[in-house]
Amino acid sequence: xPHSLKISVPSNSSEYKIVIGHGLLERSGTWVRNSxxxxxxxxxxxxxxxxxxxxxxxxxxxxxxxxxxxxxxxIKGGERRKDLxxxxxxxxxxxxxxxxxGDAVIALGGGVVGDISGFAxxxxxRGISFLNIPTTLLSMVDASIGGKTxxxxxxxxxxxxxxxxxxxxxxxxxxxxxxxxxxxxxxxCEMIKQGAISGHALLNKTRxxxxxxxxxxxRENYHxxxxxxxxxxxxxxxxxxxxxxxxGDQHEVSGRVDAKSRKIxxxxxxxxxxxxxxxxxTKLRHxxxxxxxxxxxxxxxxxxxxxxxxxxxxxNDVVHxxxxxxxxxxxxxxxxxxAFKTDKKHSAGSLQMVLLKGIGxxxxxxxxxxxxxxxxxxxxxxxxxxx
Ligand SMILES: NC(=O)c1ccc[n+]([C@@H]2O[C@H](COP(=O)([O-])OP(=O)(O)OC[C@H]3O[C@@H](n4cnc5c(N)ncnc54)[C@H](O)[C@@H]3O)[C@@H](O)[C@H]2O)c1
Ligand SMILES: [Zn+2]
Numbered sequence: 001x002p003h004s005l006k007i008s009v010p011s012n013s014s015e016y017k018i019v020i021g022h023g024l025l026e027r028s029g030t031w032v033r034n035s036x037x038x039x040x041x042x043x044x045x046x047x048x049x050x051x052x053x054x055x056x057x058x059x060x061x062x063x064x065x066x067x068x069x070x071x072x073x074x075i076k077g078g079e080r081r082k083d084l085x086x087x088x089x090x091x092x093x094x095x096x097x098x099x100x101x102g103d104a105v106i107a108l109g110g111g112v113v114g115d116i117s118g119f120a121x122x123x124x125x126r127g128i129s130f131l132n133i134p135t136t137l138l139s140m141v142d143a144s145i146g147g148k149t150x151x152x153x154x155x156x157x158x159x160x161x162x163x164x165x166x167x168x169x170x171x172x173x174x175x176x177x178x179x180x181x182x183x184x185x186x187x188x189c190e191m192i193k194q195g196a197i198s199g200h201a202l203l204n205k206t207r208x209x210x211x212x213x214x215x216x217x218x219r220e221n222y223h224x225x226x227x228x229x230x231x232x233x234x235x236x237x238x239x240x241x242x243x244x245x246x247x248g249d250q251h252e253v254s255g256r257v258d259a260k261s262r263k264i265x266x267x268x269x270x271x272x273x274x275x276x277x278x279x280x281x282t283k284l285r286h287x288x289x290x291x292x293x294x295x296x297x298x299x300x301x302x303x304x305x306x307x308x309x310x311x312x313x314x315x316n317d318v319v320h321x322x323x324x325x326x327x328x329x330x331x332x333x334x335x336x337x338x339a340f341k342t343d344k345k346h347s348a349g350s351l352q353m354v355l356l357k358g359i360g361x362x363x364x365x366x367x368x369x370x371x372x373x374x375x376x377x378x379x380x381x382x383x384x385x386x387x
Contacts, residue, residue, distance in 0.1 A: 186287025
């Protein structure tokens with residue numbers, strides 16, 4: 001039985017539905033038709049060659065909407081392709097395919113495909129409809145929700161982009177059965193991030209799933225009804241949490257620093273973005289970098305006497321359950337520190353770190369309120385441990 005959630009974005013009175021269910025991909029035609037305007041005639045599907053290799057046939061088989069013409073464009077996967085060059089290629093494709101104002105873009109893939117395609121949809125003809133079919137755990141619980149779209153630039157991650165809400169999101173958790181181990185770890189790290197800022201209920205839900213179904217055995221469990229049902233309900237719980245935060249602060253208002261502002265979703269991301277930047281977006285999956293970022297933010301919170309040892313240990317325990325994160329040998333601490341500045345651009349020139357007063361108690365602290373020496377000390381210790 002598919003789950004269905006309605007996500008409301010009060011500020012522009014738009015509302016869209018997220019449907020979740022095993023096997024929905026091969027029945028996606030009806031969903032596409034119902035999610036778009038009656039006037040829509042052309043639909044551009046953007047995917048990466050890897051995802052389309054796995055699920056292209058299934059998607060096309062399920063695409064039973066005779067009045068819609070399908071145009072397919074495949075990009076090469078990976079974070080390094082998340083740039084303006086790829087966007088330009090997609091925009092060329094949309095123009096040459098005659099995708100007009102009433103038409104739509106569908107993303108079929110992980111967060112990279114979703115972010116780029118959403119951005120192309122936001123700027124093609126000043127904005128056309130966008131549907132998202134996320135196929136990684138990370139994009140199901142995080143990237144596909146909230147309307148942030150965009151690409152990286154040479155100055156840093158996600159620095160070019162737009163808010164563009166989808167008209168619908170379809171999640172088929174069965175697609176996760178082909179997801180490589182590391183991508184699973186990456187998604188679980190983003191879930192731990194959400195658990196850490198949401199509270200014990202969500203964090204425990206994630207921890208329990210990992211205890212009952214250790215990650216190494218996820219793949220063999222997809223035929224189990226119990227596992228599938230737990231997985232779906234966990235995805236739903238994470239989406240509901242993220243959607244709740246986004247609804248209250250759709251555009252991440254820069255002056256907001258309260259515990260319900262959208263910025264709290266950046267918990268773990270100051271270090272994550274810096275690590276991704278200094279390693280040239282090649283060594284770490286985004287979610288893996290978030291795994292390290294969670295541990296750093298937790299340790300820093302403890303050093304500032306904000307968070308208890310017990311809560312930091314709990315986060316360490318859950319992060320370690322998701323598997324081994326890649327080694328961080330040969331990473332220069334000063335370079336990482338410099339890379340923190342990229343995040344300043346997101347927050348009106350002053351770096352704001354999301355720390356924890358405890359599980360479920362995020363707090364936004366301005367960089368100038370944290371002694372530099374403390375940041376360096378914590379970073380030094382952790383980079384040595386992680387080498
Ligand atoms: N917009 C947002 O709010 C938001 C939030 C979080 C993260 N993000 C962005 O999301 C991106 C990371 O997304 P991601 O982790 O999904 O990575 P990704 O999109 O790069 O996908 C990871 C890899 O998995 C492959 N893949 C995807 N689905 C698969 C499947 N079902 N089976 C087999 N292989 C599959 C892809 O081809 C790719 O090689 C980052 O760029 C990050 O900045 C955006
Ligand atoms: Zn993230």
